[in-house]
Amino acid sequence: MTVDIDKTDGPADTPPTRPEAIKAIPVRHYGRYVSAVIALAALGAIVYAFSQGRINWGAIPDYFFNDRILSGVGKTLLLTVLCMLIGVVGGILLAVMRLSKNPVTSSVAWFYIWFFRGTPVLVQLIVWFNLGLVFEYINLGPIYKDEWSQFMTPFLTALLGLGLNEAAYMAEICRAGLLSVDEGQTEASHALGMSHSKTLRRIVIPQAMRVIVPPTGNEVINMLKTTSLVSVVQYSELLRVAQDIGQTSGAPAEMLFLAAAWYLVLTSVFSVGQYYLERYYARGSSRSLPSTPFQKIKANLLSLSNRSSAGGTA
Amino acid sequence: MTAMVKAEGVHKSFGLVEVLKGIDLEVKQGEVFCLIGPSGSGKSTFLRCINHLEKINAGRLYVDGELVGYRQKGDKLYELKDSEVALKRRDIGMVFQRFNLFPHMTALENVMEAPIQVKGVNKGQARDRARELLERVGLADKAGNYPSQLSGGQQQRVAIARALAMDPKLMLFDEPTSALDPELVGDVLDVMRDLAESGMTMVVVTHEMGFAREVGDSLVFMDEGVVVESGDPREVLTNPQHERTRSFLSKVL
Numbered sequence: 001m002t003v004d005i006d007k008t009d010g011p012a013d014t015p016p017t018r019p020e021a022i023k024a025i026p027v028r029h030y031g032r033y034v035s036a037v038i039a040l041a042a043l044g045a046i047v048y049a050f051s052q053g054r055i056n057w058g059a060i061p062d063y064f065f066n067d068r069i070l071s072g073v074g075k076t077l078l079l080t081v082l083c084m085l086i087g088v089v090g091g092i093l094l095a096v097m098r099l100s101k102n103p104v105t106s107s108v109a110w111f112y113i114w115f116f117r118g119t120p121v122l123v124q125l126i127v128w129f130n131l132g133l134v135f136e137y138i139n140l141g142p143i144y145k146d147e148w149s150q151f152m153t154p155f156l157t158a159l160l161g162l163g164l165n166e167a168a169y170m171a172e173i174c175r176a177g178l179l180s181v182d183e184g185q186t187e188a189s190h191a192l193g194m195s196h197s198k199t200l201r202r203i204v205i206p207q208a209m210r211v212i213v214p215p216t217g218n219e220v221i222n223m224l225k226t227t228s229l230v231s232v233v234q235y236s237e238l239l240r241v242a243q244d245i246g247q248t249s250g251a252p253a254e255m256l257f258l259a260a261a262w263y264l265v266l267t268s269v270f271s272v273g274q275y276y277l278e279r280y281y282a283r284g285s286s287r288s289l290p291s292t293p294f295q296k297i298k299a300n301l302l303s304l305s306n307r308s309s310a311g312g313t314a
Numbered sequence: 315m316t317a318m319v320k321a322e323g324v325h326k327s328f329g330l331v332e333v334l335k336g337i338d339l340e341v342k343q344g345e346v347f348c349l350i351g352p353s354g355s356g357k358s359t360f361l362r363c364i365n366h367l368e369k370i371n372a373g374r375l376y377v378d379g380e381l382v383g384y385r386q387k388g389d390k391l392y393e394l395k396d397s398e399v400a401l402k403r404r405d406i407g408m409v410f411q412r413f414n415l416f417p418h419m420t421a422l423e424n425v426m427e428a429p430i431q432v433k434g435v436n437k438g439q440a441r442d443r444a445r446e447l448l449e450r451v452g453l454a455d456k457a458g459n460y461p462s463q464l465s466g467g468q469q470q471r472v473a474i475a476r477a478l479a480m481d482p483k484l485m486l487f488d489e490p491t492s493a494l495d496p497e498l499v500g501d502v503l504d505v506m507r508d509l510a511e512s513g514m515t516m517v518v519v520t521h522e523m524g525f526a527r528e529v530g531d532s533l534v535f536m537d538e539g540v541v542v543e544s545g546d547p548r549e550v551l552t553n554p555q556h557e558r559t560r561s562f563l564s565k566v567l
Binding site: 182184185187188189190191192193194195196198202203206207 | 365367396397400401403404406407408410412414415416417418427428431432473476477480
């Protein structure tokens with residue numbers, strides 16, 4: 001190993017101003033090879049066990065792009081987007097209420113968050129579904145009047161149940177974002193004669209977004225998976241459809257794996273989107289942007305080839 | 315000459331700590347009024363009381379003849395609504411130690427924001443005026459830059475332009491050069507000097523004794539919440555009457 005260092009014997013051809021760049025043999029990480037082997041073996045064992053199980057894997061590709069499954073995927077996505085919309089709008093509203101000087105609005109917001117965060121969302125869904133026990137009719141005067149059971153469709157139950165629950169969580173995220181904006185910003189805005197609401201809308205919220213966006217991306221992915229709960233209120237989203245098909249086609253377990261695969265695909269797509277969204281909001285605040293996965297892979301490959309070429313010359 | 319700012323026995327406490335213990339002073343129209351003193355003497359707090367960023371606990375404070383933050387009917391005081399306070403703040407520009415520019419807006423947008431949002435000036439007019447003001451503070455070429463791309467001195471000059479965009483009748487400066495690198499202080503003081511020459515009424519909390527001596531019309535030395543000494547800056551700075559003033563000046567000059 002000392003051979004490499006001895007190569008500095010010939011200083012004649014290097015300019016005297018700068019010493020030769022260090023070329024040392026890197027430390028060998030044998031632990032990495034060992035752990036890689038163990039991990040691969042474990043993975044192999046799991047895959048083998050599943051392939052030997054009494055599961056008809058062929059059924060999954062057969063149904064993967066089935067029309068009903070695709071409509072279930074569509075409904076899951078629709079529900080995710082709409083519920084997050086309710087969550088974000090409601091969350092900002094609640095956060096502003098919670099931070100307001102008005103003791104009534106801030107207590108109302110506190111109570112809302114306390115209630116919706118404090119009860120399981122599954123219970124909330126079932127309660128919404130059964131609220132007909134309390135309200136027999138829904139009567140909005142001349143606009144709308146119907147029996148509760150007619151009004152509260154599975155879709156509306158799912159939307160309200162998940163959306164209102166999400167608003168409570170988003171409220172806390174938004175509150176953290178609003179609090180992260182320097183007080184001097186509000187002062188400067190007030191000193192210019194801007195009102196509370198204009199200060200909030202024009203100055204504080206745009207700056208709070210940088211803090212709010214990353215955890216919101218997390219919430220979206222969470223919401224995507226949580227929509228599977230609404231199968232209990234008869235809404236035919238992905239999991240419900242997969243279970244229905246499973247019962248009629250005689251491949252119930254296979255359809256669950258299929259649903260799991262679809263959820264993975266969807267969350268992966270959202271994760272990529274979240275990554276680039278965060279990158280976008282990091283602009284201006286950090287001097288150099290984190291590299292994209294492509295750039296990372298490229299850099300890794302380059303350094304790998306550099307290392308092997310360096311090793312080759314040694 | 316009417317008084318632009320008039321304080322009569324102004325008291326201010328934060329909890330149990332009394333920060334201002336009866337301030338009496340008068341700022342005349344068109345004058346540059348300098349407030350000096352050690353940190354914790356209450357000079358910044360007093361400045362913030364003038365545009366009601368802090369509420370005073372006792373005494374009376376008037377800006378341009380009108381009570382700050384309250385309306386008096388008979389011998390009863392009524393608190394002003396937020397919207398009424400905002401209306402009065404339009405006429406009082408403020409420049410902060412930490413600049414407090416809006417980081418998500420360019421220099422030009424920072425200057426345009428308040429006239430558009432508060433006065434309802436149309437965008438084109440606001441832009442023209444903002445360019446004019448940025449030129450006045452020597453930053454015409456930085457209009458499109460975000461605050462993070464500007465030096466401290468440049469940011470502070472944008473902040474001055476932003477305050478001027480509302481055409482205030484009174485400008486408050488809260489240690490405008492204290493957060494700046496020494497070599498950037500001069501540019502900001504030049505802008506303030508120009509502003510003083512244009513006849514603007516200015517209340518300046520500062521540690522720049524040179525500026526106070528050269529530009530100031532009146533000077534007040536504050537310590538522990540009271541006015542210790544006041545008068546012509548050249549006189550007070552060269553020939554202080556009180557022991558406390560003398561010891562303070564010997565440390566900063």
